[in-house]
Amino acid sequence: MKTYAIELVDNGGYKITDLELSDSTYGGIRSLAAGTYGHKYLWIQNVFFHDITAKHTDFYMLPCSTRPTPPCYHGSDKQRFAIGILLKGQGDGHSTILSDVTVKDCTFLRTDTGFDMSPRGETNRGKTNHGMWRNVNISDSTFTQLYGTGGIVLAFVTGGTTSHVLVDQAGYQVGIWFGNAAFQAVGLRYYTVRDSEFRNTGRPHNTSDGEGLDFESDNRHLTLRDSYIHDNAGPAILFRGNNGAHYPGQNSDLVVENNRIENNNRTKEGIGPTDEGGNNVFLAHHGDLIFGLPAENAGVVRNNIIRLQTNGQEFNPSPVIFEPNNRVYNHDGAEVFRGPTGTTPTDKFAYHGAWRTTNDNNCFRSHSQVSATTGAAYDASFNGSQATLYAPVGPGNGIAGVSVDGGNEVAIDTYSSQADCSRPAFTTRVLPYGHHTIRVRVTGQKNEAASATTIGTNMLAYARQVNATTNDTGFAYHGNWSYGPGNGCYLGDVHWTNQTNASYTIPFNGTRITLHASRHPWNGIAGISIDGGPERLVDLYASAPACDQKVWTSPRLSPGSHTLRVRVTGRHNPASHNTTISADRITVTP
Known part of the structure; x- marks a missing residue:
């Protein structure tokens, strides 16, 4: 038997406050509309939802109909998962089921999903029932250690705000086969998420996604601002778009602005050949022009501070526009993206x-x-x-x-x-x-x-300023140089040699150049020159190793083309053990 601590059927006008709900088989509070519409007002405040879970049912596994070889699950009982608050209703293509929903000052701990919505009718009858729920507001609440699909799942909502919430450890220990995310959105209209934190979403059992936020499909005028998205196993944000199998419709007028986005996609999650997968802060479906598939997402990412999980991580959300007013820093703290x-x-x-x-x-x-x-x-x-x-x-x-x-x-x-x-x-x-x-x-x-x-x-x-790495084809190496991984180096790799008079050159166009290299107990003295002029000797010795260090900046040069040369002199500081010179990157000021 399906059991909920509180179940409201075909009605509104309830205020539920100051309760502790736990150990329900299917959920804490469910509001169910079985083909009725026009209900108004549901207020839930200061309720503690905890240990509402069916995690023992292995819902992280794929159904055996999809994956015929173990591990997979048989039967509908394996798909059961329990929810703190569930809004459920039958769509008819145009009507509103329930409006003016408020959830505030609530705590969700060890539930399978914190807040979820289950629309029926809009998919199997081809009706994307926008506005099935209206003015849904979630605030000042925490969602922690969520075993299943996510912290907050909103579907077919028009109007409202999620603000001042913390979602921590969605996909905790178990996960679910179709994907984990701290916040998921389908079919939203004119909705804002702000002043919130989404962190530590997991991908246990190699379940999919693991994002901070999942903008799944059919969202219009959805805004994420002034929030902190960090340390998620998957990308910070998934721009899915036009999930035709379940929820058709493209995402458009998306806005991601004024957020801090740090250390995401630790597991290098990616989906399919047309996605920016593998090692990207964002994961965006952008269509395939060769086969005539449309772009799935339209919007803008602007005015965010982004810190990469690795030095070489990408930060491309295309086809969503990435504005140049974003500030991007690599894992070591170096700025790698600047405005024009x-x-x-x-x-x-x-x-x-x-x-x-x-x-x-x-x-x-x-x-x-x-x-x-x-x-x-x-x-x-x-x-x-x-x-x-x-x-x-x-x-x-x-x-x-x-x-x-x-x-x-x-x-x-x-x-x-x-x-x-x-x-x-x-x-x-x-x-x-x-x-x-x-x-x-x-x-x-x-x-x-x-x-x-x-x-x-x-x-x-x-x-305003540009980077060139020592892997770029503009770098010309003379003599015997070694190449390999470099801890803390730009993009995680480095070139080095101790062969006297070995050198590298790089042409550039600008008014100033800055050289980045490693300092190390085994490093020697480099000879640096511009356009064949006098060498400047630079000692690259240090008592402790450190890569991607700013070691030399040229004086101001006349605008135009120049060539930098760096040479191994064969000399070293008395404290150094060798004469090695390394190459990591340059920055050029136009």
């Missing part, structure tokens, strides 16, 4: 196909170039290691195919419900310092919310 300064107007781009000029005072230099001709393209070139394209977004804008230096094309969705002529639309990853070209192509595809497929361009902006 120099710009190139659209007049300097190379255009292919039919484009036309539109005048708008909100654009850079008061105009932009636009095209809705499938296959039309433009090329924007720059000298550096990173750049950001600014482009128009709006209700009639479509999906662009963007590639760098002839590489793989990714989909960038330039749809927005609000028009903006100069929105950061695409930022390259850190590239080898040099000449690069970004190509933008009109795909003829669009988000389902967009009215047209127009693509526009406004300007290209350059990073």
